[in-house]
Amino acid sequence: MSSRWKRSGVLLTVAGLCVVIWASFAAAQADVKAGPNAGATLKIMGFGPGDEIANIRASEAEAALGGAAVSNPRGGFSDQTFLAALAAKDVPDLVYMDRQKVASYAARGALVPLGNCIKQQSIDTSQYRLAALNEVRYKGQTYAIPEFTNPRTIIVNDKVAADAGVTVAAFNTNDWAALRATNKKVLKTDGGKVTRIGFDPKIPEFFPMWAKANGVNLLSADGLKAHLNDPKSVAALTYAYSLIQDHGGWGPFKSFRDTWDFFGAGNQVAKNQIGAWPMESFYYNVLAQNSPQVNITALPFKNRKGGPITLITGNGWAIPKGAKNPGLACRWIKAVTAPASWVKAAKARFDAQKRLNRPFTGVYTANKAADTKIYEDIYQKMGRADFDNAVSLLVSINRYGFTLPASPGGAEFNTAMQDAINRVLAGTQSPKAALDQAQKEAQAAIDRNKR
């Protein structure tokens, strides 16, 4: 073959490759969905691909966007990333963030009120739980639409209770003296080390629930007045801490708890390392997935008058100021939190659990209508009384939910509260001194941030 023919062959091959590459790009372009919003992209921050409950609802919401594409990078909400995006004026269209942070951002003008969105999309706000909505309302405006509620209940390890010779009902937060006696009976120590926890009060995380049980709200309804050093708050912290002191102090207690395989098959319930503790609803699913053979009882967390209470909180959807596609964001918000999306996602989880012969532990949302439909249309008892009873309790407990109200100094309030409790746990301050200091810090932050 002459060199001329060789050159022609090479040229033809290169030209062919170019055509293939161009055709691939053209095909990719053609893949853009058709619809009134084709070509637009909804940029989401903080949601990322998740489990089937998240992914199925995301598909439903995407279908409601009229052909717009969705950019939903992996990873949860990060203040640092969001602030960097705001500083760079590269604002996402939609953020999925902790509801406790919403008021802090709203007070600084980083989020837009959703009044217009709610009106334009005819979102029925009465379907959402009031406590969850209050968490995202600031100065009369709604700044986010709530998602899960994660109600807290007490999980009792039946086997440990039986082994310690106490009844399941003895883990009752209504009677503090009796609960402390139960705690002492159930816990085990060996040579200064804890080998079994009696009752874990879960502080600092659940301290607002202990305070509420003792009759005090840590923040006023308008989020502008802290009540951290109210005598009832101090008494609640003193009591919750005493449950830990019974184990020999925070050191032995925490270092033992740190050894648990919390999300694995060898979790603390499966290994009988704890008697009981208050926990978010998602943990029933963890147990159902990883150790469905455990024997548990779900109990309500009761206040000192005997009434059930539960702390509910979770994430919500908000639209940042400067978002380029607020209309698309609003459509997404409506669709992703709509009862139909929740029901479809819950059905997928139910079917998956049934296939694997595992208990279905429900999905607990801030949407009352969705919860009712999931329980009435999807949920079926699976013959595992432990988990079936837990579902019944979780469905009913949401109505007793409370939350820390939205506050312009919400982030600092939480930091001050946690720091105070951690100082008590570390033994460096008394509950009163710690909460006095926290009160000053939290109130100063609230006063500084309110506009």
Next chain:
Amino acid sequence: MASVASSTTAPGFREKARRWAAGFRERETWAAYAFLAPWLIGFVIFTAIPMGWSAWLSLTDYSVIQDAKYVGLDNYRFMLDDPKVRLALTNNLTFAMFSVPGVLIVALGLAMILNRVKWGGGFFRTVFYLPNITPPVAVAILYLLLFNGSVGVVNRGLELIHVPGPFWTTDPTWIKPGLALMNVWSVGGTMVIFLAALKSVPPHLYEAAAIDGASAWRRFRDITLPMISPAIFFNLIIQTIYAFTLFAEAYTAFFGAGTKSNQTEAALFYGIYIFQEAFVNFRMGYASALAWLLFVIIMVITAVQVKVGNRFVFYEGDRR
């Protein structure tokens, strides 16, 4: 004599500037600056301008979200009354007191052992250096596992010699010594610098001392230490700066996501406090002021170290 004296007088600022400007008549000067340009441009864009911007922000109430408003020296005044500033600086100082001598002593010891190793030195150098390339997040997780008060390897080791181990990760008294011990794990970089210094000590000095009957301790004290003193001095400064800027390991272990009950003021180091003020409490202006205070503190400590160090450091060829 007068003319000699005047010829050795150090040139003034004007003269220096004139000579610097005159240098640009030479082609080599342009070539030198062309080679330096990438670094110079990087320094200006990524260090000098951000530092200047941060200095300005420290005089404002900037929160990233809202526009910055000039507040004068309010942020610096607020610092004086902020108990967390004192707490965080005390934490860093305590950590430095444990960490800096610990790292220097262990690194020097390992370097001296490796300096004597006849074969397999390269292998051990690599092994000792490996922890240095372990991500800080992994180091923090390892720290929590190894130093767990109930089942940690460290306390199990202490049990073997009948010493009851403390609750390293929860007892405020033991958190900083524990972190300093963990820091010793990453002595590889410091050790390599010491090893290079040890290898550059002329062997004839040891031979002469041995002939004079000097003991091993005397040889170490009077030959090794002076000869490697620049390396010791360099590592001292680097380790001190590190101790005052500690962040990733402590943040991951005590302040990362999902660790609310891990949070303890005993681990609230200054870098973490700056981060919290900037990205949790949205007080970027105050955080900038905090960062400038840290910069000044490190500069002062380094200046003191240089001043004191000059009396002890031996530079070969130095004609002082």
